[in-house]
Amino acid sequence: MSPATLLIDNIGELSTQDWQDGSADAAAASVLRDAAVVFDGERIAWVGPSSSAPAADERYDAEGRTALPGWVDSHSHLVFAGDRTAEFEARMAGQAYAAGGIGVTTAATRAASDGDLRRLLAARVAEAAAWGTTYLETKTGYGLDVENERRSAALAAEAVDEVTYLGAHLVPAGADPEAYTELVCGEMLDAVRPYVRWADVFCERGAFTEEQSRRVLLACREAGLGLRVHGNQLGPGAGVQLAVEVGAASVDHVNFLDDADVEALAGSWGKWPGPQFVGRMGTVATVLPACDLSTRAPLAPARRLLDAGVQIAIASNCNPGTSYTSSVAFCVTTAVLQMGLSVQEAVRAATFGGALALRRHVGLDEDGQRAVGSIAVGHRADIQLLDAPSATHLAYRPGMPLTFAVWRAGERVR
Numbered sequence: 354m355s356p357a358t359l360l361i362d363n364i365g366e367l368s369t370q371d372w373q374d375g376s377a378d379a380a381a382a383s384v385l386r387d388a389a390v391v392f393d394g395e396r397i398a399w400v401g402p403s404s405s406a407p408a409a410d411e412r413y414d415a416e417g418r419t420a421l422p423g424w425v426d427s428h429s430h431l432v433f434a435g436d437r438t439a440e441f442e443a444r445m446a447g448q449a450y451a452a453g454g455i456g457v458t459t460a461a462t463r464a465a466s467d468g469d470l471r472r473l474l475a476a477r478v479a480e481a482a483a484w485g486t487t488y489l490e491t492k493t494g495y496g497l498d499v500e501n502e503r504r505s506a507a508l509a510a511e512a513v514d515e516v517t518y519l520g521a522h523l524v525p526a527g528a529d530p531e532a533y534t535e536l537v538c539g540e541m542l543d544a545v546r547p548y549v550r551w552a553d554v555f556c557e558r559g560a561f562t563e564e565q566s567r568r569v570l571l572a573c574r575e576a577g578l579g580l581r582v583h584g585n586q587l588g589p590g591a592g593v594q595l596a597v598e599v600g601a602a603s604v605d606h607v608n609f610l611d612d613a614d615v616e617a618l619a620g621s622w623g624k625w626p627g628p629q630f631v632g633r634m635g636t637v638a639t640v641l642p643a644c645d646l647s648t649r650a651p652l653a654p655a656r657r658l659l660d661a662g663v664q665i666a667i668a669s670n671c672n673p674g675t676s677y678t679s680s681v682a683f684c685v686t687t688a689v690l691q692m693g694l695s696v697q698e699a700v701r702a703a704t705f706g707g708a709l710a711l712r713r714h715v716g717l718d719e720d721g722q723r724a725v726g727s728i729a730v731g732h733r734a735d736i737q738l739l740d741a742p743s744a745t746h747l748a749y750r751p752g753m754p755l756t757f758a759v760w761r762a763g764e765r766v767r
């Protein structure tokens with residue numbers, strides 16, 4: 354049981370990510386020294402200097418460590434069974450990644466019992482939490498028939514914060530692409546609908562065409578789902594433009610972008626932020642650094658996107674094919690060392706950026722849920738402590754296990 358109120362004081366560096374706008378100055382403003390926070394149950398009740406912190410039922414001394422919002426991992430595929438080590442080895446020997454590998458995981462996932470899938474999923478969620486992830490999205494997409502997609506969605510809804518329907522991940526072996534697309538837009542959508550908030554489509558060669566992707570996205574929007582797109586991963590393509598056209602909250606991967614793609618994404622943010630961050634929102638570009646490394650793809654142009662005024666997120670894309678890690682810290686490190694982001698920009702993308710991509714950056718919306726991804730009064734009490742004097746150590750000491758303590762909705766989970 355958590356105490357009613359908990360004071361965490363003596364925080365050496367507190368990166369609140371409580372931004373007033375997206376400018377570089379705001380990055381500095383969001384970092385406090387010698388700070389403290391107070392939780393009241395699941396809610397942040399106070400943030401400020403340690404010296405003026407109010408009393409609370411319990412106190413935790415951070416001993417000068419660094420505090421950040423918990424990671425908001427806005428892209429993962431955790432409902433699966435089986436193993437793709439052989440495919441990974443072949444890739445490291447020079448073979449290119451292709452969408453077809455999804456079929457291997459689909460066969461193993463269909464063969465797994467509910468109990469096995471539930472245990473596998475719970476272990477993956479626990480692993481993510483242990484490394485600082487406090488808000489987690491995951492997708493279906495390894496069922497690819499009505500009952501297995503429904504089952505994946507139902508199991509995911511038991512285990513994570515946000516569930517995305519990805520029936521349009523691959524046309525299963527032997528199926529007619531048109532007939533399968535109709536199924537995804539009809540009977541399969543009806544079956545998953547009670548469990549999901551989002552729909553996604555893999556708009557790429559070897560998966561779904563632009564026209565099929567548009568049909569899926571519009572049907573899902575009509576059913577009341579928010580939209581996300583896997584786009585421009587394996588080559589130039591229509592994914593980004595389609596995501597902006599349909600008002601998707603996020604387009605993910607974005608490795609191959611031309612000028613028009615960057616302009617479309619930047620243009621989608623032209624009317625944001627308004628007061629309280631609720632101006633008309635655009636399409637977040639979500640970069641997936643671990644996936645880029647594991648597929649030996651050109652890194653997504655995160656620096657260019659930020660400079661153009663696009664809101665970006667960093668996510669793990671944890672899945673057995675292209676990115677078998679849920680370590681968002683590893684992704685942040687890579688974004689700094691290889692994508693040209695500053696530490697605070699990368700931390701922001703993996704916290705506030707993920708919340709933007711899931712439309713959870715402001716609180717108590719239609720679902721009555723609290724805001725996540727930044728540390729401010731009224732937001733959910735999701736905080737991680739790093740065993741380091743500053744967040745810079747995430748990139749300065751790559752690969753070191755810096756996660757020291759994690760609270761999720763006020764509960765200590767590590």
Ligand SMILES: N=CN[C@@H](CCC(=O)O)C(=O)O
Nearest residue numbers: 454455555583670672674675
């Ligand atoms: N690109 C599409 N889907 C996953 C990979 C799925 C798989 O290969 O199993 C991704 O986001 O990388």
Ligand SMILES: [Zn+2]
Nearest residue numbers: 428430583670
């Ligand atoms: Zn993915």
